[in-house]
Amino acid sequence: MSATAFMINGFDPAAASRLGPEEQRLIARRRALLGPSYKLFYEHPVQFVRAEGVRLYDPQGNAYLDAYNNVPAVGHCHPKVVAAIAEQAARLNTHTRYLDEAILAYAEALLATYPPEIGNVMFTCTGSEATDLALRVARFHTGGSGIVVTRNAYHGITSAAAAISPSMGPNVPLGEHVLTIAAPNPYREAGDVAQRFAEDVRAAAAWFARHGIRFAGLVVDTIFSTDGILPDPAGALAPALAAVHEAGGLFIADEVQPGFGRLGSAMWGFQRHGIVPDIVVMGKPMGNGMPIAGIAARPELLDEFGTKVRYFNTFGANSVSIAAARAVLEVIADEGLMANAAEVGAHLMAGLRAIARTTPSLGDVRGAGLFVGAEFVDPRTGAPDGRRALAVVNRLRERRILISASGAEGSVLKIRPPLPFSQADADEFLVILAEVVAGLDRENRPKDDASPR
Amino acid sequence: MSATAFMINGFDPAAASRLGPEEQRLIARRRALLGPSYKLFYEHPVQFVRAEGVRLYDPQGNAYLDAYNNVPAVGHCHPKVVAAIAEQAARLNTHTRYLDEAILAYAEALLATYPPEIGNVMFTCTGSEATDLALRVARFHTGGSGIVVTRNAYHGITSAAAAISPSMGPNVPLGEHVLTIAAPNPYREAGDVAQRFAEDVRAAAAWFARHGIRFAGLVVDTIFSTDGILPDPAGALAPALAAVHEAGGLFIADEVQPGFGRLGSAMWGFQRHGIVPDIVVMGKPMGNGMPIAGIAARPELLDEFGTKVRYFNTFGANSVSIAAARAVLEVIADEGLMANAAEVGAHLMAGLRAIARTTPSLGDVRGAGLFVGAEFVDPRTGAPDGRRALAVVNRLRERRILISASGAEGSVLKIRPPLPFSQADADEFLVILAEVVAGLDRENRPKDDASPR
CATH class of the missing domain: 3.90.1150.10 (Aspartate Aminotransferase, domain 1)
Structure with missing residues (x-):
């Protein structure tokens, strides 16, 4: 076990003495109040x-x-998003157990950016909660528990999300039924990376089967951000999707990093790969900083889960976050x-x-x-x-x-x-x-x- | 297994035909976009x-x-909170990996409402995430997995929080290492409810020990909201705290419902019981609707966890939520x-x-x-x-x-x-x-x- 949590580009508190007195005071106060979990960026925060x-x-x-x-x-403090937040916060901020037209208008606008197979959206506050919900749905739907992720994946910080996030390091154990495979990396490996990746999925599914573990699915960040940013080749995920479905699992696309147009050619990272996932996890850019995240899914996957399991996230899709998120979608379109x-x-x-x-x-x-x-x-x-x-x-x-x-x-x-x-x-x-x-x-x-x- | 998720005061979609055409349209649109998990309140939403x-x-x-x-x-749309949100959203909304004075000022103000033993705070976006984090800390610190909760408890909707929430009903299985005990209820039971509750904790801890499961702790909503609102007698939780500590576990007070002054006599529900918990879970009222939640804890519990496990919640303690939360604390004090x-x-x-x-x-x-x-x-x-x-x-x-x-x-x-x-x-x-x-x-x-x- 490592003595401390490793974090790329994390500030080393032992080096604080090199900083100015005001910075040292702030860092010491922060340590005293928030404890040691809170890391800062940079040698010089x-x-x-x-x-x-x-x-x-x-x-x-x-x-x-x-x-x-x-x-x-x-953009930081975009005036249109700021105005939407201020206006909504002054008028109404409530939850999803009352009827509300705004959440439906946003859900429609958001789902319109998806292929028609993805017909439902459920809202959470954070990408971690969305990953966690996607896992709950996948496990419920498949009856399985086996999850495959990439070797240095990061999918969130709830207990369940951390258990499929090997990049958290050896102090955060992976779940018993979690296997890792190498992300497709044409810079580091020869041959057809798409086929190799799909073969690794098949091998992992076979390992689960041999151990009496039912396969629930593959979770992939479609830009492989923590694995080193690996976008190529476009289309590389298509054979893996087929392998996942052959083995009875679900394909969960984590779009927290690539989603909402960042990749330029498409709104969603999976679209560059020419595939339609079963569940999509959304987060970070969704509300330009207002906490809003969620999953989009094939409706048939939510039918049984949603009927048997109620899901209520108090702040999920609160009126202010929805107003911010709607403004974000509009700005992405209006400003090209x-x-x-x-x-x-x-x-x-x-x-x-x-x-x-x-x-x-x-x-x-x-x-x-x-x-x-x-x-x-x-x-x-x-x-x-x-x-x-x-x-x-x-x-x-x-x-x-x-x-x-x-x-x-x-x-x-x-x-x-x-x-x-x-x-x-x-x-x-x-x-x-x-x-x-x-x-x-x-x-x-x-x-x-x-x-x- | 029940055919559908039971929810007290949930709207029955089968009864939609009794509503007006506009409401029926809205409800049908909602069902089509958000799926069946989203329940509405009341026979007539x-x-x-x-x-x-x-x-x-x-x-x-x-x-x-x-x-x-x-x-x-x-209060809905409190002008001071609304102004704090609008002002901060227009100026800066960022995360905890940059230095920031505002989060420290808020952490100090918040911790000042606690007994001195509770010296650290960590921020999440939702009470569910805070419960989930409290469980991670308790399991890491004790090396145990056994958790005791009350019979109709609700502590959240992440996978780990739902697994300690029996009120979610039979379609959401409890965790393998979760035991339930009856909340102290002087209306329904004779005798010393405080001692009976403590004895049940002892019996549960003994059951864990007999099955080779290490005890991690007791999680209780200090007002027992979903168990039927059971505040009495004040002091009833003190013997249970002793029982938890005897068995090597942690006492986790879920203050999402009673916290932030609602109970009148004290800022926190555990104070009515004259105890100091090990970890406190906060949520709902913290930002008057802005997503902010967290845990407060004895610093020694976070020392090893925080050193070995990094925790970063992208939207947790974002600048706008902190501004709202600080305004909330001020309004609670200023308006008595x-x-x-x-x-x-x-x-x-x-x-x-x-x-x-x-x-x-x-x-x-x-x-x-x-x-x-x-x-x-x-x-x-x-x-x-x-x-x-x-x-x-x-x-x-x-x-x-x-x-x-x-x-x-x-x-x-x-x-x-x-x-x-x-x-x-x-x-x-x-x-x-x-x-x-x-x-x-x-x-x-x-x-x-x-x-x-």
Whole structure:
């Protein structure tokens, strides 16, 4: 067992003495009040007091370019969302045991973004609760308990969601009936990754069967965010879906990370793969920060569950969260944010690839829309280089640009800005990233390579 | 297995044809979009479009007196809370991995309402998530899995919380390592209920030990809301706390229902019982409708858990929910809402007892502050009469007063208004309740009692 919980890009409290007195005081107070579970980002944590669009401001008024936060998907403090929240909070904020037209209008607008097979939506407050509900439905419907996830998956923090989240580390045991398989990774594996992935699903289902465990389903983040951001090839999930259905399980697409247009080409990550899942889990960007999440599902899956099991989430689909969520859908459409994600994402990836051409340690650039990964490696061996990626993340933070890192070794830059990120924002990011990467390269050049200046 | 999920005061969709065409359309649309899990209140569901203080308004502008909703604890759309939400939503809404002064100021204000042993707070979005987190902490700390709850307890809807919620009915199986005991009920049992309750805890712990299951703890709603609202006698939980600790478990107080001053005499239900729990679960009224919940705990319980297990809840303690929660604490203090709960609650109970004196079917009136139960019984046998309680609930709804019913048989009126409920509101409620009860008594009088008019 590890002595402490590992977190990529987590602040090490033991290093607090390097910070200023005011920051040390704040961190000590935080530790005393909230306990040790609460981790901060960065070697040098940041404090923000206001935000707007793709920028956050610290107490001194310095602007930080946000290339990380996916929750404020339509931009921090978007005026249309803020107005919807303020107006609704002043008028009515209640629950789903009274009739309400607004929740139905939103459900209709949301389901209209789905293929026709996905006809029902149920609301929770968080993605964790949505994962948990998806598991309840899948277990109820199949009568099974066997769940397959990817090796470094993250699906949430309820007991049941944490038990299918291997990225939480060895101190959080996986469920007894949880098996992990490698995510499809064309950068790291040869051959047909889609078929290999499907074969692994089949093998896991066979293992369950051999042990008398009924298979309930496969849960996958359709961009494999914590596995290192693995969008390719589009279509890779289709054979796995067939394998899941052959084995009598359900395909649960976790769209908390890729959903709501971030990938540019489609509203939902599963659409890039040309499949229709059985249950979809939604979360983070849904209300631009207002707590709202949920599942969308094939109605036939909810028929028996919903008839036999009542589900009531007090704050789930409260009037204010619904108003925010409706405004988010409207802003995504009105401001063409999906198209922007596609265009700016392509521009960003082209720029990253240009940097990679002169940076041997930048082994791979991949992404879809405004969900972009850039993997650092040891140029001699090709091994993932989490140390380098982390150095880049922390130096960018010193230059007031926010990103983080991802993947089992933390070797992949996670670039995932609010969707109104512009071409100019991308250029600003690329210029500074190139400087940071070049600086690290100079410092890390082996001594015997040093030539006279 | 029951064919359908039972819910006290749930609308029966089969009875939709008795409603008006507009309501039928809305209900059919709701069923088509949200599936069958979503239950409505009342034989004749209500629709609201705005609310203020202790009143909700339907689309025709009719006012309903809210004697039920505990989430808008400081009153629907309280201007101070609404302003805090609007101001914060426009300025910054972010998460706990950046430094923030506001969350610390709120944590300090919240912990100041606790005894000094309870020194840490962790935030979630919902009470279900908070229960789930409390279970994770208790299981991690004790290394055990055995949990004791009361017979008709409700603690939430995540997989783990539902598994300790027998009130969800037979279609939601309890966890393998969950035992239930009867809540202390001086109306229904003779002798020392506090000692009997503690003995039941001891017996359950012994059962676990005999089966090789390590005891993790006891989870109790300190007002026993779903068990039928059982506040008495104050102090009844003290022997149980000792029994829990003898057996090596943790005492988890679920304060989602009684917490935040509702009981009048104290901020927290456990304080009425003169005990200090190990972990406290908070929820519903915390943000007056903004999703915020959490646990408060003895810091030593979080030391190892927090060091080894990272916990991050994306929307948990988001800036807007914290702003709302802080405003709620301020309003409770500034407007003297605890004192109001004590005074108006006492007035309400006195009025109910006056009605009970001439109403043999009203067997018991009990409560603390503005959490009041009134139990209907068969006057001949004393058996709980859920049918009569439900009739009262539905007739009050026709008179535009909102309450519900509670207890395993649904025989207990659940009267739990927003805390600014005034003496005049209580009088309005009592006058109409007396008419409804008298009307039902007349209709139900045995035919041979009928005397010529």
